[in-house]
Amino acid sequence: MSEEDPTRRTVIKVGAAVAAVATAAPALPDVAEAKAAVTDTARISLKVNGVTHRQELEARVTLLDALRERIGLTGTKKGCDRGECGACTVLVDGRRIKSCLTLAVMQQGREITTVEGLARGDALHPVQAAFIRNDGFQCGFCTPGQLMSAVACVHEGHTGSDDEIREWMSGNLCRCGCYPNIVASVRQAAKEMS
Amino acid sequence: MDAFAYTRADQPERAVRLAADPRARYIAGGTDLLNLMKDGVQRHDHLIDISALPLADVRESGGRIRLGALSRMSDVAVHQAVRRRLPVLSQALLAGASPQVRNMASLGGNLLQRTRCWYFRDPTMPCNRREPGSGCPALDGLNRWHAIVGGSDHCIAVHPSDLAVALTALDATVRTLSAEGPREIPMAGFYLPPGDTPHLETALRQGELITGIDVPVTELAAGSTYLKVRDRATFEFAVVSVAALVRLRGEEVREARLAFGGIAPRPWRSEAAEQALIGRPLNAATIEAAGAALVRDARPRAHNAFKVPLVQRALSDILGQFGRNR
Ligand SMILES: Cc1cc2nc3c(=O)[nH]c(=O)nc-3n(C[C@H](O)[C@H](O)[C@H](O)COP(=O)(O)OP(=O)(O)OC[C@H]3O[C@@H](n4cnc5c(N)ncnc54)[C@H](O)[C@@H]3O)c2cc1C
Ligand code: SF4
Ligand code: FES
Ligand code: FES
Numbered sequence: 001m002s003e004e005d006p007t008r009r010t011v012i013k014v015g016a017a018v019a020a021v022a023t024a025a026p027a028l029p030d031v032a033e034a035k036a037a038v039t040d041t042a043r044i045s046l047k048v049n050g051v052t053h054r055q056e057l058e059a060r061v062t063l064l065d066a067l068r069e070r071i072g073l074t075g076t077k078k079g080c081d082r083g084e085c086g087a088c089t090v091l092v093d094g095r096r097i098k099s100c101l102t103l104a105v106m107q108q109g110r111e112i113t114t115v116e117g118l119a120r121g122d123a124l125h126p127v128q129a130a131f132i133r134n135d136g137f138q139c140g141f142c143t144p145g146q147l148m149s150a151v152a153c154v155h156e157g158h159t160g161s162d163d164e165i166r167e168w169m170s171g172n173l174c175r176c177g178c179y180p181n182i183v184a185s186v187r188q189a190a191k192e193m194s
Numbered sequence: 195m196d197a198f199a200y201t202r203a204d205q206p207e208r209a210v211r212l213a214a215d216p217r218a219r220y221i222a223g224g225t226d227l228l229n230l231m232k233d234g235v236q237r238h239d240h241l242i243d244i245s246a247l248p249l250a251d252v253r254e255s256g257g258r259i260r261l262g263a264l265s266r267m268s269d270v271a272v273h274q275a276v277r278r279r280l281p282v283l284s285q286a287l288l289a290g291a292s293p294q295v296r297n298m299a300s301l302g303g304n305l306l307q308r309t310r311c312w313y314f315r316d317p318t319m320p321c322n323r324r325e326p327g328s329g330c331p332a333l334d335g336l337n338r339w340h341a342i343v344g345g346s347d348h349c350i351a352v353h354p355s356d357l358a359v360a361l362t363a364l365d366a367t368v369r370t371l372s373a374e375g376p377r378e379i380p381m382a383g384f385y386l387p388p389g390d391t392p393h394l395e396t397a398l399r400q401g402e403l404i405t406g407i408d409v410p411v412t413e414l415a416a417g418s419t420y421l422k423v424r425d426r427a428t429f430e431f432a433v434v435s436v437a438a439l440v441r442l443r444g445e446e447v448r449e450a451r452l453a454f455g456g457i458a459p460r461p462w463r464s465e466a467a468e469q470a471l472i473g474r475p476l477n478a479a480t481i482e483a484a485g486a487a488l489v490r491d492a493r494p495r496a497h498n499a500f501k502v503p504l505v506q507r508a509l510s511d512i513l514g515q516f517g518r519n520r
Binding site: 058095096101103106153156166168170171 | 243291
């Protein structure tokens with residue numbers, strides 16, 4: 001039987017190799033067995049803030065849960081777990097995404113940046129400094145997501161006006177209603193980073 | 195979310211072979227599928243990751259713009275050729291979801307996202323679309339979001355995609371690959387009417403992979419625009435939306451193509467409204483006639499009758515823009 005034969009369910013196992021998953025798994029006659037294989041043995045490696053983390057985890061673990069529960073980077077927050085609040089925003093290869101809506105296993109080989117990766121030692125990222133100076137938060141729960149989104153928003157060049165900032169920050173909700181100060185923070189950060 | 199096996203596919207042919215098993219499902223951006231699986235609306239034993247397939251390009255060739263199925267909403271929206279030649283497509287994409295979701299979500303996945311009907315998304319409720327024959331609580335329940343045209347006594351859900359509305363107005367074609375080989379499906383036949391089988395949503399067969407979308411480049415398409423009416427300013431699904439392609443000569447409407455979102459179980463093309471415009475001057479009386487033609491067969495429910503005037507006003511607003519830009 002060729003490796004391509006679907007009845008052999010070739011690739012069920014998540015390989016340790018970055019690129020793919022096509023480890024030479026034993027023939028898996030049915031899905032129940034396939035499941036067991038993946039739940040027991042998935043080994044993945046994630047590069048977060050420049051550090052490679054090797055983890056054993058199930059395919060169903062989201063990037064958000066892998067970051068928080070496995071790697072221990074709890075700066076990234078879980079608000080809704082449904083893509084609606086933006087608290088879980090991280091950068092993947094420089095682009096902002098919602099980490100609750102992707103699987104950790106899908107993000108192998110990419111550069112993931114979380115809020116912990118913004119500061120350089122004691123020197124805050126200009127976006128972080130701008131949020132402090134402008135009082136861009138109250139309880140702070142949404143803030144890591146706001147910061148990651150703001151970094152991307154500035155790099156994307158979506159800071160031409162307050163309206164543009166509001167539109168392009170709209171994927172991040174703030175229950176404390178700090179929106180005016182968040183807009184001011186992004187405006188100031190954009191000026192300083194230009 | 196229940197456990198599942200995972201495979202990353204590197205070639206479309208291989209993805210299709212793996213998806214021949216009905217227990218398997220593709221995952222692209224994951225932005226709808228994972229929500230449905232977390233909520234227990236769908237269960238799949240095997241996810242085939244197609245996000246790395248080499249189908250993410252946007253090209254112009256032979257009078258068409260060819261969009262790869264795995265291209266991301268955000269990339270397509272800002273593509274120069276799309277902005278210039280298909281403004282309605284760029285606008286509809288930018289009006290959808292949030293910047294983060296648009297960076298993840300693929301065009302193919304967008305077309306196949308499932309309805310936001312709250313009964314459908316709640317597995318503790320009956321729903322004909324989720325569990326055939328279990329009933330439709332929306333008919334006599336909370337149906338503010340639901341369809342005013344094109345529904346049936348079995349389902350009145352609305353299709354949530356902005357992209358699909360734009361592509362319907364643009365007369366696009368969906369390209370696919372299955373075990374039987376490649377084929378093309380026009381947007382007009384891609385979504386099935388709910389009838390008494392609302393669980394059958396598209397013309398796709400088991401395991402059929404969307405490989406791309408072809409959009410004809412025309413003079414009509416260059417003058418196109420999208421209007422989306424929402425409950426809040428942004429980051430929300432449409433209450434109603436309109437994709438309009440209109441070509442004028444002087445005051446007279448030479449060509450028109452109109453598709454609507456938020457009012458029907460699939461993107462709703464209204465040839466009746468188009469016919470009310472073509473060959474006539476674009477003035478208040480014609481616009482009113484087009485609106486009346488659009489909702490002639492409307493069947494509103496207890497909580498969504500407001501959509502009947504709202505969609506007419508949205509049409510009037512967008513047509514007025516063409517008048518002003520002339
Ligand atoms: C908070 C939020 C707000 C949103 N707001 C909007 C909005 O305003 N307007 C709007 O239009 N959308 C909106 N969306 C929906 C979003 O656009 C879709 O979730 C997204 O486009 C799906 O794409 P995906 O690549 O993530 O698909 P996935 O979630 O990966 O897949 C969805 C489905 O499509 C199938 N599939 C994917 N690609 C293919 C393919 N190439 N061939 C065959 N099958 C395939 C999968 O098997 C799955 O069944 C919103 C989503 C969220 C989470
Ligand atoms: S409207 Fe359709 S999707 Fe909603 S509950 Fe009724 S059958 Fe289900
Ligand atoms: S936790 Fe991801 S968007 Fe809310
Ligand atoms: S600061 Fe409290 S939710 Fe935003």
